[in-house]
Amino acid sequence: MLSVSNLHATVDGKPILKGLTLDVPAGEVHAIMGPNGAGKSTLSYVLTGRQGYDVTEGGATLDGEDLLALEANERAAKGVFLSFQYPLEIPGVPALTFIRTALNAQKKSRGEPEITAPAFLKLAREKAAALKIDFEMLKRALNVGFSGGEKKRMEIFQMAMLSPRFLILDETDSGLDIDALRIVSEGVNAMRSPDRAMLVITHYQRLLDYIKPDRVHVLAGGRIVASGGPELALELERDGYDRYAKAA
Amino acid sequence: MSVAAAIRTRDVGELPSRRDEDWRWTDLRGLIRVLPDASEAFTGTLSPGPFDRLAADHHVLVNGGDARIDVAAGKKTLVALRLVSRGVGAHASRVTINLGAGARLRLLESYESDGASVCQTALTITLAEGAALERIVLAQDHEDAVSVSQAEVRLSPTADFGQTIVASGARRQRLETRVVHPGGRASARMDGVYLVADKRHTDHTTVVTHEGVDGTTSQLIKGVARDQARAVFQGKIIVSEGADRTDARMGHHALILSDRAEVDAKPELEIYADDVSCAHGNTVGAMDEDALFYARQRGIPEPEARAMLTEAFIGQVIDRIWFEDARKVVRKWAAERLRV
Numbered sequence A: 001m002l003s004v005s006n007l008h009a010t011v012d013g014k015p016i017l018k019g020l021t022l023d024v025p026a027g028e029v030h031a032i033m034g035p036n037g038a039g040k041s042t043l044s045y046v047l048t049g050r051q052g053y054d055v056t057e058g059g060a061t062l063d064g065e066d067l068l069a070l071e072a073n074e075r076a077a078k079g080v081f082l083s084f085q086y087p088l089e090i091p092g093v094p095a096l097t098f099i100r101t102a103l104n105a106q107k108k109s110r111g112e113p114e115i116t117a118p119a120f121l122k123l124a125r126e127k128a129a130a131l132k133i134d135f136e137m138l139k140r141a142l143n144v145g146f147s148g149g150e151k152k153r154m155e156i157f158q159m160a161m162l163s164p165r166f167l168i169l170d171e172t173d174s175g176l177d178i179d180a181l182r183i184v185s186e187g188v189n190a191m192r193s194p195d196r197a198m199l200v201i202t203h204y205q206r207l208l209d210y211i212k213p214d215r216v217h218v219l220a221g222g223r224i225v226a227s228g229g230p231e232l233a234l235e236l237e238r239d240g241y242d243r244y245a246k247a248a
Numbered sequence B: 001m002s003v004a005a006a007i008r009t010r011d012v013g014e015l016p017s018r019r020d021e022d023w024r025w026t027d028l029r030g031l032i033r034v035l036p037d038a039s040e041a042f043t044g045t046l047s048p049g050p051f052d053r054l055a056a057d058h059h060v061l062v063n064g065g066d067a068r069i070d071v072a073a074g075k076k077t078l079v080a081l082r083l084v085s086r087g088v089g090a091h092a093s094r095v096t097i098n099l100g101a102g103a104r105l106r107l108l109e110s111y112e113s114d115g116a117s118v119c120q121t122a123l124t125i126t127l128a129e130g131a132a133l134e135r136i137v138l139a140q141d142h143e144d145a146v147s148v149s150q151a152e153v154r155l156s157p158t159a160d161f162g163q164t165i166v167a168s169g170a171r172r173q174r175l176e177t178r179v180v181h182p183g184g185r186a187s188a189r190m191d192g193v194y195l196v197a198d199k200r201h202t203d204h205t206t207v208v209t210h211e212g213v214d215g216t217t218s219q220l221i222k223g224v225a226r227d228q229a230r231a232v233f234q235g236k237i238i239v240s241e242g243a244d245r246t247d248a249r250m251g252h253h254a255l256i257l258s259d260r261a262e263v264d265a266k267p268e269l270e271i272y273a274d275d276v277s278c279a280h281g282n283t284v285g286a287m288d289e290d291a292l293f294y295a296r297q298r299g300i301p302e303p304e305a306r307a308m309l310t311e312a313f314i315g316q317v318i319d320r321i322w323f324e325d326a327r328k329v330v331r332k333w334a335a336e337r338l339r340v
C-alpha cells in the first residue's frame, strides 16, 4: 500500500527528514513514536502535499503510484486522509457543508456521481451517532470555538464520512478525555479492513491499547531508527528514547 | 466644492482632490482632465435590474433626474430604486426619502453604468421616530465609469436604520453615507461588502455622528481585492459631547489576493462623551494558507477551496441583512464574482 523510500525533505529550506524508509502493507496498522521535533508531523505533511515541505531525495508511492507528483486534493481523492495534530478552523463554513463539499469533490475527481442530500444527511447522522457527536454541532462553523477534544473527534468524524483508504492519525489521542479516547478508537477500529492501512502517530502506549498496531517504528532525527512488534511501544514507555537519540 | 457642482458647471476645478482630506485616496481632480458633456436623455429599453423580481414599486432614473419616496406614518413598503447610466456623458440625480413615524421601508437600491460616464447621486433620507429603513445597495458599475453616491441620513429617536452596500468598483467608485444620529435608542447598521478585481477602485466612506445619549451604531465591512484593484475604507464614528452611553462598534476586514492589489483603511472613533462603549477592529491580510491546505487535504481543489473560504468570509456580512430575499440576491451576486 504505502511505500516510502529514502525520503529526504526540508521544511522552509531546513532538512528535517533524512532518509526515511517505511512500508505499510494493506490491512496493517503501523504506529510511529518518537521524540518531539523528530519529524513525525513533517512526514504526515510531506505525504499529504503541504506547501513548504519539499522533497529533496527519495520518494513515496501509494499502491505503486507516485504520491508526490499529485496535488494535495488529488492525494485525498486517492484515499489519503490526515487527521491533523492541530486541526484548522474554517470560519463561516458549517461542518456539514464543508464535508459534503469535500466528499463530492473527491467523488467528482474519481468519476463517481455526487451523493444526494438525503443520503448525505443519513450517513452523517449515522456516523455522528457512532462517535457520540451532537448533530447540532455539525451545523456550526467547522472547528470554530470547538474544544481541543471536539476538534479531534471532528477529525475522526470527517474520516468516517470520507471513508479514505490510507489513514494518517497525527496525535489524535492528545486532548481527548478517557471516554472520548475509547469512542474515537472504536471509530478508528471500525475502519480497519484488508484494503485499508493506517499510520498512527502517538506519544502514548495508551492509544495503542485500543488501536492495536501490527508494527511499531521509532522515528528519530528524521529517520526510522528501530522497528518492532507491539512490545516495542511498551519498551519505549518504560525506557524512553535515550538510546535512539544516539542512533539518530 | 462637490462632484454635483462640477457636473453642473463642467468645471473640473470643482472636483474633490487629494488635497481634500477625505478624498485623498479617491482623487477625482487628478483623474479627470475634462468633464464629458451632459448625458443625453435615454429613450431605449432597459435590461432587467437586479431587484426587479422583489419589488412591486420601482423608481428608475436613467442619466439623471429626481425621485421622491414618501412612506406615511405607520405604513410599510418595499421599493426598488434603480440608478442607471447609459453612454459616456455626465449627470447627477437627486433622491429624497422620507419615513413618517413608525413607517417601515425596505429600499433596494442599485447602480449600473455601461461606459465611461461620470455620475453623482445625492440622497437625502429622513426617518421619523420609530421608523425603520433597511437600505440594500448593489453598485455594479462599468470599469470605465466614475460613479459617486452620497447619502445624508437623519435619524430620529427610536428609529432603526440598516444598510449594506455591496460594490464591485469602477474606474472610480465612491459610496458615501453620513448619518446624523440622535441617540435615543435609535440604531444604525453601516455594513458593506466590496469585491474588486482588475484595475477597479471602490471607496466606502461613512461618517456617523452621535449627538444624543443611548445610541447604537454597528458597522461591519468586509472586502476582497485581487489583481491590481484598490479598495478604500474610511469609517468615522463621532460621539459628541453629551452623547453618553453610546454603543459603537466598527469592524473592517479585507483579504488581499494579489501582490498588486491595495486596501487603504482609515477607521476612526472620536469620542467626546462619557460612559461610552466602543470597539473597533481592522485587519488587512492574505488568505489563510493553512486553512486552504486543510480544505485541500480533504479533497477540495484549490480554486474551489479559495472561493469557499472567501465566500464564507464575506458571508458574515451578508448574514446581517434583515430582508431574506435581498440576502439571497446579494449572496448569489457575491458567489458569481468569487467563483472565477
Ligand SMILES: Nc1ncnc2c1ncn2[C@@H]1O[C@H](COP(=O)(O)OP(=O)(O)OP(=O)(O)O)[C@@H](O)[C@H]1O
Pocket (backbone or CB within 6 Å): A011, A012, A014, A016, A034, A035, A036, A037, A038, A039, A040, A041, A042, A043, A085
Ligand atoms: N516552518 C519551519 N521552519 C523551520 N523548522 C521547522 C518548521 N516547521 C517545523 N520545523 C522543525 O521541524 C522539526 C520537526 O517538526 P515536526 O512537527 O515534524 O515534529 P514532530 O515529530 O511532529 O514533533 P511533536 O512530537 O512535538 O509533534 C522540528 O524541529 C521543528 O521545529
Ligand SMILES: [Mg+2]
Pocket (backbone or CB within 6 Å): A040, A041, A042, A085, A170
Ligand atoms: Mg507532531
